[in-house]
Amino acid sequence: MIIICATGTLATVSRELDWLVNPMLRVDPSDRPIAWGEMIKNYQESYPGGDLSYIEAPLYRNFASLGLMINEDQLMRRVFFNPYTGEVLGDLPWYASIQRFLRDLHRFLLIPFGIGLYIVSSFGFVLIASLITGLVVYKKWWQGWFRLRVNRTKRIFFGDLHRLAGVWSIWFLMIIGATGAWYFVERAGNDLNDAFIYPGPKIDVDPQTTAKSPIISVDNAIATAQSKISSLDIKMIMLPRITKETVSPYRIEGQVSTLLVRNRANQVLVHPFRAEAIGVSDSRTSSLSKRLFESVDPLHFGDFGGLLSKLIYFSFGALTVVMSVSGLWMWQRRNKALEEKGLAYQSMGSIKYISLGIVTGSIIVGSIAIYVVTFQGI
Secondary structure: OHHHHHHHHHHOOHHHHHHHHOHHHEOOOOOOOOOHHHHHHHHHHHOOOOEEEEEEOOOOOOEOEEEEEEOOOOOEEEEEEOOOOOOEEEEEEOOOOHHHHHHHHHHHOOOOOOHHHHHHHHHHHHHHHHHHHHHHHOOOHHHHOOOOOOOOOHHHHHHHHHHHHHHHOHHHHHHHHHHHHHHHHHHHOHHHHHHHHOOOOOEEOOHHHHHHOOOOOHHHHHHHHHHHOOOOEEEEEEOOOEOOOEEOOEEEEEEOOOOOOOHHHOEEEEOOOOOOEEEEEOHHHOOHHHHHHHOHHHHHHOOOOHHHHHHHHHHHHHHHHHHHHHHHHHHHHHHHHHHHOOOOOOOHHHHHHHHHHHHHHHHHHHHHHHHHHHHHOO
């Protein structure tokens, strides 16, 4: 739990941390529009053998745009662009990023095959249960808003610290617990979720027709998308992928006036060979249930209000770490006292080491898997 809370807290500002350490992420701010077409043109000239999957808009005005490339060796790499000039600034391995490492460690503890995601998201239920039981046990919890006795015993100090952090974080714990539990449900119900992540029909193509038909430019695709959602503030463009039998469309997604929805809640699928929208999703006309589904990421990540909301989430995330550490300390102290009286299982002391070993081993195995995928192309 402490690892999940700590990595989630740091992940809140992980992109900003990347900006501080990676000079390729830093550009001079400009009021010029994003040069989507120039970025793709310059990419094709710089990496003629690479396959660009998508490009993102800059996070802030002084941030570079990011793209995901599969290079000639089938390795995933991040490509950095100046969003205002289209200049290619360089590339790095996909996992050479604080944001990517922290997010994956937080999301699935680097445990492969989807197992880690179920483990981590199941803690959403644990967090909700802990919050409810804490409020039940601590009947006069509202008295702990400002109570922290620093000149008393360690037991009293850590007890007050635990309750103080918990009381101030009630709203935050409810949001993180509920959204974390939803990720468990969402993962288990992928079939339901896919129905609106990828709206629109699949495109079956004749290989001979595909070879002769040029893909429309990204600027034409953007014009088509904005003719369907005129106020679309584009955040990401997924580029077409062509196989022998099918081709995927342009997927252009972003934000409109609707609050608290993922970028994918507002998207247009554009046919790659003709400027025609084949799927449209506009959160302003979505059902209430779909809008609730699409609010999970902003509520969990805390990025709905820019840097200010991220800093608020970071602060309360730090409080959950304090609460977890103080709770662990009190549990160990209480368990030790019971063991001395012969009232607790003697084996409890070894369980924590076994648990630590499992988590550490999982992180090591996951790190090796990431290295293999990043540098060996497997």
